[in-house]
Amino acid sequence: MSGFLSNKIHRRLLVAVPAMLLTVSVAFAQQSPQRPANTDDDAAAAVQKPAGASAAPAGGNRAGGRMTSAEATRAFLGLGVAPDAAAAERGKPIYAQNCAGCHGPDARGGIGPNLLYSSQVLDDDHGEKLVPFLKVGRPDKGMPPFAGTPDRDLTDVAEFLHLQVENYANRGTYQNNNNVLVGNAKAGAAYFAKNCVQCHSVTGDLKGVGGRIRPLDLQRAMIFPPREDHPKRAIRATVTTAAGTVEGVVTRIDDFVVVLTQDDGTVRPFARGEGVTVALKDPLAWHKDFAFRLKDKDMTDLVTYLGGLK
Ligand code: HEC
Ligand code: HEC
Structure with a gap:
């Protein structure tokens, strides 16, 4: 599968520098430490935006317990703090x-x-x-x-x-409705066959998924697969300089610097500039784009279909 930047973002990259910042901020939000809840509304405190701060420790996107699903969704999409x-x-x-x-x-x-x-x-x-x-x-x-x-x-x-x-x-999380299996499973199967089989299979990785993941969680996992506790879903980058090419997990990125952690744990900072190219690779890029184009009806049909796979 091509886990590269989604088509939309890729197209935008070609035409607009701001789109680059979008990609970068989305990528970085994944790596950012979560700000401890400091308002009356814990869920609203959610996730801190990249303040150009120091590299986040691995798995450092939690402070004081698991994120709520709304927080995780915000983190996934790089949405920053909850609106007022x-x-x-x-x-x-x-x-x-x-x-x-x-x-x-x-x-x-x-x-x-x-x-x-x-x-x-x-x-x-x-x-x-x-x-x-x-x-x-x-x-x-x-x-x-x-x-x-x-x-x-x-x-x-x-x-x-x-x-x-x-x-x-955030449609997958704001409705707290346990009865989500009310769609058309057949339509969901057709939608799956058309859009998902390129990367998934209901006889392979998603076998029995309805028995494994509760319907509400399934809805969320489908729109925004959780990244925490899944090292294989981390955003990676290949940095090419005159000295060669280095590949690893992105722990920090902004206009001036990119920091990779290689698979053996070596941390490699690079100053960005002429002669340094950075190719980002997000295994969940497709899902990020999907979150914005999935229609409510298709979502219900899909969850009904997948939720029925025991
Ligand atoms: C007369 C039409 C018009 C009005 C009124 C207008 N905009 Fe815009 N806006 C545009 C156009 C056209 C662009 C694209 C500019 C470009 O291509 O860089 C834009 C760009 C933007 C962008 C940047 C989008 C991006 O990612 O590059 C934002 C944010 C924005 N507008 C917000 C607003 C807000 C908020 C208001 C009201 C307070 C507003 N605009 C009023 C026409 C308008
Ligand atoms: C371009 C590839 C791609 C496409 C297309 C795609 N996915 Fe995914 N999806 C992924 C990746 C990568 C993961 C993370 C898998 C992993 O870590 O093993 C994932 C994870 C998931 C998960 C979470 C599974 C779990 O165990 O947590 C669900 C559910 C899911 N996708 C559903 C779908 C559905 C439904 C579609 C079609 C509407 C779809 N995906 C299309 C790449 C894709």
Whole structure:
């Protein structure tokens, strides 16, 4: 199987540097230590974004116990901290009035791009990056500046966008409904045959999967296979320099440095720059992309089909 960057991300890489940051941030979020819960709402504290901090220790994406599934999902998709629901609610009408005309009412795109995949959005936690961007816009490309809009309003818009991403990507976890086996198993089987057999088999790796994984967990495992406790699912990279080629698990990556841990445990830092190429390889890249294109009906049909395989 080709575990390389998904087509979409790959295409974006060819055209846009921001997409590179997206890939990098998604990759790095996997490796980042989890911030200990420090708000009233434990689940909301979730996962820390890469602050360009030090390399994370292996398996260091947990602090004080297992992640909840929502946290793990956020980590998988590199979504950063959970959005502030009250701010998002305030941001909704501001978005509708100022942005929806170009980016669509649900941020899925219009004459402006889909913002659910935007690195400008995904790299942001609470507006600290997005607000400065919105202030200047990209007038030459059709994105107007919002220099006169108060920071607070723009922060609320940022939260609104984060909530849209969350709701869209997090479908496997936000519904706490135990009765998920209500779809059409036959349609699920057909969908599986068309989309999944390239990498999976119901007589091989997914044999009896319905008996092994509870339906709700199956839904999550299918949309975002958990990476923790699965060393084989780690993001790897091949770094090529004049001195040769090194391959290993990515423990840190940003614009300036990439740190690999080789299979024998050797840690190899590289300064990025001319003559240094980094090829990332995420075994779960396909699933990441899938999280955004899976339709609700197909998800239900698939879980019904796979959940029935005992
Ligand atoms: C007149 C149309 C228009 C309006 C209004 C508008 N945008 Fe945009 N926006 C665009 C276009 C076009 C682009 C793509 C610019 C480019 O190609 O670099 C863009 C780009 C963006 C991006 C960067 C996407 C990326 O990943 O490169 C973000 C984020 C964004 N807009 C958010 C907003 C928000 C939030 C608002 C409202 C406060 C808004 N926009 C209002 C047209 C618009
Ligand atoms: C391009 C390859 C690829 C495709 C296509 C793909 N997957 Fe996966 N999937 C993976 C990889 C890699 C893993 C991690 C497997 C491992 O570590 O053994 C995985 C893991 C899973 C898991 C978790 C299994 C477990 O034991 O935790 C499920 C469930 C799953 N995939 C379902 C699906 C379904 C359903 C489809 C089709 C809609 C699909 N996958 C398509 C590559 C793929």
